[in-house]
Amino acid sequence: MPPIRYSLLAAAVAIMACNKPGQDSRGAEESNSVRVTEIMTKSGVVMVYVPGGEFLMGDEHGNPDESPAHKMTVSGFLMDKFEATHEMFKKAQLPDPSHWQDNPNLPVERVRWRDAKQYCNERSLQEGLAPCYNEKTADWDCDHSANGYRLPTEAEWEYACRAGTDGPYDFGAPDPLRLYAWFADNADQKTHPAGQKRPNRWGLHDMYGNVSEWCEDVYDPSYYKDSPAVDPHGPPNPGKDVRRVIRGGSWKASADMCRATFRQGERTGDTDACFLTDFCGFRCVRRVTMEELKRLRTAAR
Numbered sequence: 534m535p536p537i538r539y540s541l542l543a544a545a546v547a548i549m550a551c552n553k554p555g556q557d558s559r560g561a562e563e564s565n566s567v568r569v570t571e572i573m574t575k576s577g578v579v580m581v582y583v584p585g586g587e588f589l590m591g592d593e594h595g596n597p598d599e600s601p602a603h604k605m606t607v608s609g610f611l612m613d614k615f616e617a618t619h620e621m622f623k624k625a626q627l628p629d630p631s632h633w634q635d636n637p638n639l640p641v642e643r644v645r646w647r648d649a650k651q652y653c654n655e656r657s658l659q660e661g662l663a664p665c666y667n668e669k670t671a672d673w674d675c676d677h678s679a680n681g682y683r684l685p686t687e688a689e690w691e692y693a694c695r696a697g698t699d700g701p702y703d704f705g706a707p708d709p710l711r712l713y714a715w716f717a718d719n720a721d722q723k724t725h726p727a728g729q730k731r732p733n734r735w736g737l738h739d740m741y742g743n744v745s746e747w748c749e750d751v752y753d754p755s756y757y758k759d760s761p762a763v764d765p766h767g768p769p770n771p772g773k774d775v776r777r778v779i780r781g782g783s784w785k786a787s788a789d790m791c792r793a794t795f796r797q798g799e800r801t802g803d804t805d806a807c808f809l810t811d812f813c814g815f816r817c818v819r820r821v822t823m824e825e826l827k828r829l830r831t832a833a834r
Contacts, residue, residue, distance in 0.1 A: 569736035571614065572829040575660040576624060578613060578817075581736045582826060583693050585609035590691055591757050592701070592794040598754035599794045606763045607692045609823075612685065613816035615727040616640040616739050616746065617652065625655040632811040638726035640744045640814045646777050646801035647673060649684060649747050649815040656817065657681030665819075672770055675749055680825075682817040684749040687796075688765050689818060690780045694741075694793040696734035701792040702741065703733045714742030716791050720784035724811075741782050741791040744814035748778040752798025777801050783812035 570582040591602040620637040622629050630643040650673050654664040662681035666673040675683055685693070696703040704713060711719045713731045720742070728738045750756075750767025767778070776798035782791030789795065802808030821829070 570826075570830070571736065572611065572826075572832075576656055578621060578656075579615070580611040580819075581614050582821070583610055583612050583689075583735060586692070586697075588692050588695060588697075589699055590688060590760075590794075592792075595792070595794050596796070598796050599757070601757055603757055603760065604762060605688050605692070605760075605765070607688055608764055608820065609826075610685075610689060610818050610820050612689075612693050612737060612818045614732075614737060616744055616814050616816050617644075617649075618727050622652065625652050625659070627652055627655060630808070633724050636726055638728070639724050640727055640739070642724060642744050642811045642814050643808055644747070644814055645803050645805070645808050646747055647803045652815075653682040653684065653817055662819070675766075677766060677820075680819065680821075682819045684747050684815060685818040686764070686766055687748045687750040687778045687780065688760075690746065690748050691793060693735060693737060694733065694781065696737070698734070701794065703735075703793065704731075710741065710788050710791060714739070714782055714791055715784050716742040716782050716786050716788060717784070718788065722784065724784050739781075740793075742786065743784060744781075745779045745783045745786070745797065745812055746781050747799075747813065747815040748780055750778045752776040752778045752796070754796075754798075775801065779813055785812050 572580055572582065574580060585608040587604060587606045589602050590605040592599045593602045618638050618640055619629055619631065619634055622641050629641060630648065631641045632643055633639050650666045654666050654668065657664040663679040664681045665675050665677070665679040665683040667676065694703070698705070702710065710716065715725045715730065724743055727743070730739060732738045733740050751770055753768040756768050779797045779799045799810065799813060802810065
């Protein structure tokens with residue numbers, strides 16, 4: 534599917550409005566300068582279509598691992614509007630490892646990298662899609678050509694977070710970060726129900742905070758020097774001391790850690806009986822052709 538430039542996003546048609554309880558819908562409308570295309574999946578999850586395009590990934594003035602800033606082209610994809618919640622995990626009939634479970638709309642956390650991948654496969658099977666992850670391999674290798682759900686690549690995540698802008702946050706001054714994110718300054722040291730803060734310009738909630746999100750890529754602080762310019766899948770697995778990329782701020786993050794370009798590497802926890810990262814969750818993506826998107830739009834009307 535050919536990439537679509539940012540300028541074409543304004544032509545996207547909103548086909549539904551689906552706000553979680555407690556979401557400030559007036560604020561959501563004010564914070565978006567474009568209308569977004571949403572679809573409801575067979576398993577009842579709202580996703581946003583992110584049109585492909587070109588953007589500048591990284592930040593020359595950020596941390597060393599955010600450099601060099603480099604031009605990147607990303608193909609279009611669907612992305613969950615909200616971070617994966619307890620309610621979504623329950624539908625997939627998977628054990629929930631989270632610390633906070635008193636509200637079904639809270640994001641899951643303490644999720645190992647493989648737990649997130651298992652959820653992706655279960656959701657794919659529920660909807661009759663081809664799972665992306667091969668559970669027979671040690672790393673649950675990802676088939677990026679499959680039409681099922683998977684974790685976003687690091688490039689896809691940053692592209693979706695930036696939402697056609699080039700600053701540290703897509704909303705810019707004078708709006709304060711607290712309107713868009715639960716982070717250390719306002720989260721009261723805990724997670725909050727998904728969708729209570731304003732979405733970014735492309736209609737995605739909690740990209741800057743609440744919980745950080747697993748990506749598919751191996752973390753390499755110097756990867757940007759050699760990254761492919763089109764749809765990169767990250768560096769090869771080094772085989773030991775493997776860390777995977779997590780993106781986005783969390784309830785315990787500083788404002789600086791909530792920036793769109795901020796990178797972190799986290800051990801996957803797959804072999805750790807006490808994985809206590811209660812700041813880390815995820816959301817799913819999947820590739821979609823324009824023909825399939827057209828059918829999904831029609832079904833949602």
